Amino acid sequence: MARVHFTPNLRRHLEAPSVEVPGATVSRVLDQVFAANPALRSYVLDDQGRLRTHVVVYVDGGAVSDRIGLGDPVAERSEIHVMQALSGG
Template sequence: MARIVFTPNLQRHVDCPPSNAPAATVREALDHVFAGNPQLRSYVIDKQGRLRKHINVYINDRTVSDRIALSDTVGADDEIYVFQALTGG
């Protein structure tokens, strides 16, 4: 199962410990996490299902290419990192 890790900066808003998900794509992995943690959804993706503008998702060491449908594939040994992109102070 793919492992999903969220930025610690999200923790102050909503509990989001690392978790594992049976998933073939980033979308499936995130949906699996959101199913058990509905509040987390709106912090990572918007109402249209797109990654938020200032959120980055990496699969191991590469950034996802599809920020709208989140169709990038993931394997059982992959790690998905969800973290914030730089924005102003």
């Protein structure tokens, strides 16, 4: 199971606790997260399901490369951080 952590800045708007979920790609992991916490989805993804322009996701310390389809691989014990990109101020 991968562990997913969210920037604490999200807590100003809604609950976004760290969770453990299965999934072989970022897309599958986040789908699991949003199934349990639907309101969180629109904070991380845009209308098209892409990462928002100023949100960045790290898998085991590396920023994901597929921001459109979220196909970056996730390992059994990956640590995933969903952060705000400083490009957004």
